[in-house]
Amino acid sequence: MAIWIYAEHKNGQLKKVTLELLSEGRKLAGQLNEELAAVLIGKDVAALAATLGEYGADKVYLAENDALENYTTDGYTNVLAALAKEQQPAAILLGCTVQGRDLAAQVAQRLGTGLCTDCTGLELADGRLVFTRPIYAGKAFVKAAVPEARPAMATVRPNVLGVTAPQAGRSAEVIKADAQPGDIRQVIKDIVCQISTRPELTEADIIVSGGRGMKGPENYKLLDELADVLGAAVGASRAAVDAGWVPQSMQVGQTGKTVSPVLYIACGISGAIQHLAGMSSSKCIVAINKDPEANIFKVADYGVVGDLFEVVPLLTAEFKKMLDKEQC
Numbered sequence: 365m366a367i368w369i370y371a372e373h374k375n376g377q378l379k380k381v382t383l384e385l386l387s388e389g390r391k392l393a394g395q396l397n398e399e400l401a402a403v404l405i406g407k408d409v410a411a412l413a414a415t416l417g418e419y420g421a422d423k424v425y426l427a428e429n430d431a432l433e434n435y436t437t438d439g440y441t442n443v444l445a446a447l448a449k450e451q452q453p454a455a456i457l458l459g460c461t462v463q464g465r466d467l468a469a470q471v472a473q474r475l476g477t478g479l480c481t482d483c484t485g486l487e488l489a490d491g492r493l494v495f496t497r498p499i500y501a502g503k504a505f506v507k508a509a510v511p512e513a514r515p516a517m518a519t520v521r522p523n524v525l526g527v528t529a530p531q532a533g534r535s536a537e538v539i540k541a542d543a544q545p546g547d548i549r550q551v552i553k554d555i556v557c558q559i560s561t562r563p564e565l566t567e568a569d570i571i572v573s574g575g576r577g578m579k580g581p582e583n584y585k586l587l588d589e590l591a592d593v594l595g596a597a598v599g600a601s602r603a604a605v606d607a608g609w610v611p612q613s614m615q616v617g618q619t620g621k622t623v624s625p626v627l628y629i630a631c632g633i634s635g636a637i638q639h640l641a642g643m644s645s646s647k648c649i650v651a652i653n654k655d656p657e658a659n660i661f662k663v664a665d666y667g668v669v670g671d672l673f674e675v676v677p678l679l680t681a682e683f684k685k686m687l688d689k690e691q692c
């Protein structure tokens with residue numbers, strides 16, 4: 365009975381959440397005395413198996429097929445579900461990403477098993493995997509387990525688990541898996557990539573986010589400047605997205621992306637429950653708001669009551685000075 369990690373990858377690179385799951389999976393597999401396996405699906409992805417081994421996988425099930433070049437719900441579900449039926453793992457863990465959420469739901473249905481979504485913690489209790497997940501938009505947490513059904517499945521929020529250092533030279537046994545994608549109903553004609561030098565929102569360690577208090581799209585350049593100095597991603601509230609100031613891909617919250625960076629700087633965001641649902645698991649929250657009663661201050665670790673148009677440029681200048689000094 366093994367613990368499986370779904371190895372999500374993009375543009376020839378493993379997603380950070382895959383490494384986080386491997387690191388956590390390694391600990392759990394050790395405690396359970398089970399093996400840790402990664403499932404790698406795609407076209408020409410075999411080279412990634414070496415990294416999976418270095419980060420803790422004992423085995424890599426490699427399913428390669430030309431038809432699996434791009435993620436499709438049908439193709440990837442058929443391959444992962446068939447493999448799980450054959451091998452009967454104890455658990456399958458996926459990242460709570462757009463792809464992971466889609467695939468996990470389909471595979472769980474196919475296997476007739478339970479799925480805990482959007483988990484922020486994993487532990488063992490009486491030899492069983494117990495998942496921690498936020499409820500009521502992050503106001504409370506439940507501990508949930510998948511009762512008798514096997515495998516127990518879960519999607520885990522990116523950026524909440526740490527990544528342990530890879531062990532150079534550690535390798536995994538690579539097993540060629542059946543890679544028959546079956547009937548694929550989706551046709552992918554083109555993939556339009558956003559070109560950005562910034563980290564992806566869900567994987568970023570630092571996020572600078574702006575809301576309605578930004579007053580207009582032209583003012584986001586203030587956040588861009590701060591983000592450039594900090595190597596951060598830029599996010600937004602739904603109010604800013606609905607106003608057409610920034611694209612929906614930047615939205616953080618219940619109907620946007622869920623993020624857990626080390627540092628989240630909220631500028632001109634009131635802290636509506638739907639926004640908090642997407643960012644309250646950030647490790648450190650800094651809020652800049654001119655209203656001292658704003659709800660965001662209830663979740664903030666540090667709050668600046670002030671006008672963001674004064675505070676943000678000052679922060680940018682101070683961080684720049686600090687980093688310039690460090691480089692000297």
Ligand SMILES: Cc1cc2nc3c(=O)[nH]c(=O)nc-3n(C[C@H](O)[C@H](O)[C@H](O)COP(=O)(O)OP(=O)(O)OC[C@H]3O[C@@H](n4cnc5c(N)ncnc54)[C@H](O)[C@@H]3O)c2cc1C
Pocket residue numbers: 574575576577578600601602603604615616617618619620621631632633634635636637638639642652653654655658670671672673
């Ligand atoms: C079903 C549903 C789903 C939703 N999903 C989401 C979601 O995913 N994400 C999300 O964000 N929202 C979501 N919302 C909307 C949410 O309820 C709020 O309307 C939204 O988050 C408000 O955005 P905001 O904080 O930017 O704007 P506001 O609430 O208008 O707050 C603007 C803040 O800026 C401050 N401010 C103004 N000027 C300045 C200045 N110069 N300097 C400093 N501060 C200033 C103000 O004091 C105020 O606190 C959802 C709502 C519903 C009903």
